[in-house]
Amino acid sequence: MRDAGFIEHDVLRTVMTSLDVEESMIAAIGEREQDLHDRMLLTPEARQGGCEDLREADSTRVEPETHAECPECLREGTTWVHLRLCLACGNVGCCDSSVGRHATRHYEETGHPVMRSFEPGEAWRWCFKHDLLG
Ligand SMILES: [Zn+2]
Numbered sequence: 001m002r003d004a005g006f007i008e009h010d011v012l013r014t015v016m017t018s019l020d021v022e023e024s025m026i027a028a029i030g031e032r033e034q035d036l037h038d039r040m041l042l043t044p045e046a047r048q049g050g051c052e053d054l055r056e057a058d059s060t061r062v063e064p065e066t067h068a069e070c071p072e073c074l075r076e077g078t079t080w081v082h083l084r085l086c087l088a089c090g091n092v093g094c095c096d097s098s099v100g101r102h103a104t105r106h107y108e109e110t111g112h113p114v115m116r117s118f119e120p121g122e123a124w125r126w127c128f129k130h131d132l133l134g
């Protein structure tokens, strides 16, 4: 197009420069996504089993107070997404994706540090105190 004389040289240079900028912005976004992706893959394993609360918590010792519902949600008329079981006292509460966030609130009220997933087929545990997966 330049050779054919349709566009002034300066105009073309401006366009090319902004295309370059755009391209490098796209590259930077790609790198950041890769970086986040790598970190998410690394985090659970790197942090697994790392605190005394997780070592001491024993899921066989507690008797769950309910088996299929979040009692606080029933009381407040909200619904839950997933259930969590407190390994210190057997309290059943809902996850942070639920409106009530009753498992987290139970930790804030009692200081009981470790919960486990109370979903069928899930056995992971979480220490609220240290933000650790175990
Ligand atoms: Zn801990």
Ligand SMILES: [Zn+2]
Pocket (backbone or CB within 6 Å): 070, 071, 072, 073, 079, 080, 093, 094, 098, 100, 101, 102, 103
């Ligand atoms: Zn709840």
Ligand SMILES: [Zn+2]
Pocket (backbone or CB within 6 Å): 086, 087, 088, 089, 090, 091, 106, 110, 112
């Ligand atoms: Zn508890």
